[in-house]
């Protein structure tokens with residue numbers, strides 16, 4: 001990864017909002033627009049879990065949210081679904097250890113932003129070798145938004161990755177709120193990624209503004 005691209009990715013990761021239709025109290029398009037007004041720097045469409053949309057309904061929502069991001073100049077990332085990301089010409093894709101291997105995704109999506117969830121130094125080194133642009137580390141704190149989340153790791157996972165010389169852009173995830181966001185950055189992450197602190201907020205724009213203030 002060039003140093004220019006690394007800095008660009010670090011900027012994008014500052015306030016990384018993730019959501020799907022099941023995470024929102026209000027209409028997802030409205031929630032995304034409010035979050036963008038509140039200052040998010042990156043968006044991930046993660047349509048997953050009980051009650052999530054599939055097939056054409058999922059694609060239609062993805063297209064609407066992609067349009068909102070395009071109009072606002074915010075990169076649009078799709079979780080898991082490499083085919084959909086390529087079909088919609090998304091700006092990036094995020095995959096976990098159980099998804100298609102990062103090197104195969106990189107072959108299908110040469111110049112996309114590629115994020116990989118990792119939990120060990122070994123997984124991180126493999127992701128970096130495969131061409132990842134950033135790593136998602138967590139869950140840092142207990143989360144209500146992912147029913148098959150690994151055990152809570154706390155901030156030490158970020159600190160350990162940095163101590164072991166992992167210099168790739170890192171975003172923390174899992175139970176992050178405006179109360180603990182600063183700690184995640186001080187532990188060595190370039191940004192925070194989250195679902196419920198924004199998607200489930202009564203005032204989405206204000207929640208996004210509060211989180212943005214906590215990380216810049």
Ligand SMILES: Cc1ncsc1CCOP(=O)(O)O
Nearest residue numbers: 143145146174175194195196
């Ligand atoms: C996708 C994901 N990966 C680890 S925790 C998590 C969910 C984060 O959601 P929240 O920000 O609501 O805790």
Ligand SMILES: C=C1C=NC(C)=NC1=N
Nearest residue numbers: 079094117136137173193
């Ligand atoms: C599981 C995940 C971890 N990290 C990020 C950024 N997104 C995800 N979907």
Ligand SMILES: [Mg+2]
Nearest residue numbers: 080095096099
């Ligand atoms: Mg996944």
